[in-house]
Amino acid sequence: QKEVEQNSGPLSVPEGAIASLNCTYSDRGSQSFFWYRQYSGKSPELIMFIYSNGDKEDGRFTAQLNKASQYVSLLIRDSQPSDSATYLCAVNKGYAGNNRKLIWGLGTSLAVNP
Amino acid sequence: ETGVTQTPRHLVMGMTNKKSLKCEQHLGHNAMYWYKQSAKKPLELMFVYNFKEQTENNSVPSRFSPECPNSSHLFLHLHTLQPEDSALYLCASSQAMSLYSNQPQHFGDGTRLSIL
Numbered sequence A: 001q002k003e004v005e006q007n008s009g010p011l012s013v014p015e016g017a018i019a020s021l022n023c024t025y026s027d028r029g030s031q032s033f034f035w036y037r038q039y040s041g042k043s044p045e046l047i048m049f050i051y052s053n054g055d056k057e058d059g060r061f062t063a064q065l066n067k068a069s070q071y072v073s074l075l076i077r078d079s080q081p082s083d084s085a086t087y088l089c090a091v092n093k094g095y096a097g098n099n100r101k102l103i104w105g106l107g108t109s110l111a112v113n114p
Numbered sequence B: 001e002t003g004v005t006q007t008p009r010h011l012v013m014g015m016t017n018k019k020s021l022k023c024e025q026h027l028g029h030n031a032m033y034w035y036k037q038s039a040k041k042p043l044e045l046m047f048v049y050n051f052k053e054q055t056e057n058n059s060v061p062s063r064f065s066p067e068c069p070n071s072s073h074l075f076l077h078l079h080t081l082q083p084e085d086s087a088l089y090l091c092a093s094s095q096a097m098s099l100y101s102n103q104p105q106h107f108g109d110g111t112r113l114s115i116l
Helices: none
Strands: A004-006 A011-014 A019-025 A033-038 A045-050 A054-058 A061-066 A071-076 A085-092 A102-104 A108-113 B004-007 B010-013 B018-025 B031-037 B044-050 B053-057 B064-070 B073-079 B087-094 B111-115
Touching (some): A004 A085, A019 A033, A019 A085, A033 A061, A033 A071, A045 A054, A045 A061, A071 A085, B004 B087, B010 B018, B018 B031, B018 B087, B031 B073, B044 B073
Parallel strands (some): B010 B111
Antiparallel strands (some): A004 A019, A019 A071, A033 A085, A054 A061, A061 A071, A085 A102, A085 A108, B004 B018, B018 B073, B031 B044, B031 B087, B044 B053, B064 B073, B087 B111
């Protein structure tokens, strides 16, 4: 089992629809969860981060965390063609110690069709 | 300038060359990171510095040598690289790392490295 798993896609949604991106992780001790967007040929850009169970909303984006089921999701409402990108999920590796390392998923490719 | 700046943007080098990648952050952060991004692979953490101290070396070959002279600057010195080292090398910075959580990381535009 991969430490952080994402469906590679492509996920294709029509403009204006809700895009739902999912990420599962293996380490029950993980406490920090991040979503990044990466356009082709560009570097990752932070979209959302969440530390507690439940939902966190920021504009059109909502992150949902369920630690019991070990998944974190990202919802994009009113999807726009400019949202077309690869979405990376990153989860910290939960181990006792002075440093916490982020483990990254392979990313889900999202295509929003006009 | 704002954010995280990396130079050069592109680098082509032979296997026997020595070169350095540079990263500078203007965000007032105290942690800096080097990542390698290859096609079809997840981002691979290479090195982490927290308050100028190296806190993570993720089993990186010695042909990659990091240097962090202060909290704003990070270098990656390259020597006798292999063709499989061709990749996008990304620098990131964040607030200082803590015991219990990670701070969001902000990335530079990366250096596209090609080894001949």
